[in-house]
Amino acid sequence: MDRVNLFNPFDSRSRHHEDRLTWAFLVFLRYDSFLQNFLRELIELRLPPELRHYNNTWEPVNVSTQTKWIESSTSPFVSVLLTDSLIQETIRVEWSDRDPIYDGIIEYPGRLTLIIENKLAHGDVWRKQLSPNRNSLRGDINNIRLYDSAVCLEWAEVLEWVVNYADSNLACFCTRGIARDFLSFVENVHPKLTPYRTFKLCGERLEALLRRKNILIYDLVKVLGLESREDNNGAYLFRPDKIAERIMIHVESGKLKVELAPADTVDQACRFFDAVDKDKETFLALQESDDWKVMPNLHFSFASKHLIWAETTWETLEYFDYFADGYRSLYGKMDRDKLLCLVKEWERECLISSADREKIEAEFNNTKRQSLNVVPGFLVSREWDLDTVIELEEREEDELEEEGLKELIIDALADPLATWGETLS
Numbered sequence: 001m002d003r004v005n006l007f008n009p010f011d012s013r014s015r016h017h018e019d020r021l022t023w024a025f026l027v028f029l030r031y032d033s034f035l036q037n038f039l040r041e042l043i044e045l046r047l048p049p050e051l052r053h054y055n056n057t058w059e060p061v062n063v064s065t066q067t068k069w070i071e072s073s074t075s076p077f078v079s080v081l082l083t084d085s086l087i088q089e090t091i092r093v094e095w096s097d098r099d100p101i102y103d104g105i106i107e108y109p110g111r112l113t114l115i116i117e118n119k120l121a122h123g124d125v126w127r128k129q130l131s132p133n134r135n136s137l138r139g140d141i142n143n144i145r146l147y148d149s150a151v152c153l154e155w156a157e158v159l160e161w162v163v164n165y166a167d168s169n170l171a172c173f174c175t176r177g178i179a180r181d182f183l184s185f186v187e188n189v190h191p192k193l194t195p196y197r198t199f200k201l202c203g204e205r206l207e208a209l210l211r212r213k214n215i216l217i218y219d220l221v222k223v224l225g226l227e228s229r230e231d232n233n234g235a236y237l238f239r240p241d242k243i244a245e246r247i248m249i250h251v252e253s254g255k256l257k258v259e260l261a262p263a264d265t266v267d268q269a270c271r272f273f274d275a276v277d278k279d280k281e282t283f284l285a286l287q288e289s290d291d292w293k294v295m296p297n298l299h300f301s302f303a304s305k306h307l308i309w310a311e312t313t314w315e316t317l318e319y320f321d322y323f324a325d326g327y328r329s330l331y332g333k334m335d336r337d338k339l340l341c342l343v344k345e346w347e348r349e350c351l352i353s354s355a356d357r358e359k360i361e362a363e364f365n366n367t368k369r370q371s372l373n374v375v376p377g378f379l380v381s382r383e384w385d386l387d388t389v390i391e392l393e394e395r396e397e398d399e400l401e402e403e404g405l406k407e408l409i410i411d412a413l414a415d416p417l418a419t420w421g422e423t424l425s
Helices: 017-032 033-044 153-164 174-187 206-224 266-288 316-330 336-348 354-365 386-397 406-418
Strands: 062-067 077-083 101-110 112-118 151-154 227-231 233-237 246-252 256-262 292-302 307-308 331-336 371-385
Touching: 017 033, 017 062, 017 101, 017 112, 017 174, 033 101, 033 112, 033 151, 033 153, 033 256, 077 153, 151 153, 153 174, 174 316, 206 227, 206 246, 206 307, 206 406, 227 246, 256 406, 266 292, 266 371, 266 406, 292 316, 292 354, 307 354, 316 371, 331 336, 336 354, 336 371, 354 371, 371 386, 371 406, 386 406
Parallel strands: 077 112, 077 151
Antiparallel strands: 062 101, 101 112, 227 233, 233 246, 246 256, 256 371, 292 307, 292 371, 331 371
């Protein structure tokens, strides 16, 4: 039975088993010539010159998986380890007497044959698994040269190429789709292998930066014991029943931005002004430093759904005082007549724009709604250059004692949360 066939799914293992990952990769390889060439060149760069073939001929590869047999006579045979992290030591390879099931056999006719061993974690590698059994060969062993050292590849290196390929003009529509589906599979099932583990690997690719940002959120969720949720902008930290329920991270214009949205609902706004009004200087002082920025986030909602975000020209202090002094009379649930009267006044005072007023009126005129919620929220944000972020990630990878990226974000968030009496967890 042909196990490397798009229409013959390998379902004898669980979705998280390493054999399923091997199968998915080999299916992709079988159907894509660019991936075949990339993998061959990656291997040949690690071989001594006398084992490299410099002819320009090309034939599609022959691929098999989960097999006892090596049905190839193309020499040299090269044992290849795919794992999460490079093993620096040399792994010697020789003919053995073990009873193997090979994760993958890839024959490049006229060039070389790869014997694939896939391990999700480099600590689980059994060195003897990299040595094939001479009795596995269906051909003449006397004509085969077995390279005496295993070639170790890091999954992230292979996947980084797939990321670039999926975003390039080299691939046709179909293979771009396969590449992206394969990346999504790895991200969802084996996130530790993805090339999005650092912002440096993402370069300027927007999709890669979004995925890396999401992974950072999920890492913070684990460290802090919080929840994560997703919207159109990706994942965010969710802190139910807090004054600032959402903590968002954005990557834009060469910056990493952390953003909180205190007073994002009517209930949160009531608790926010109760907590901050008596000591507003502490909250507003955030924007006096070079670190944090505080901006108005006036919006209008219905049944917990935000509908309109206003474009106010007011300074943060004026905006804060206006709603703090008016307390509940200027926000919360308002019926149609009261709100339509107020928005005309707000337009004249430049609290909202004429476009905002028209949108608010449309929410009544074009629907049967008799009320809207007025929510005087805020956006509190801080940002770092990606160069700084990359340096912090490298510290984490090198396991230095200095502060890493996650620790920096966690420590920074303590300042704004404290101004309304909350902690991060």
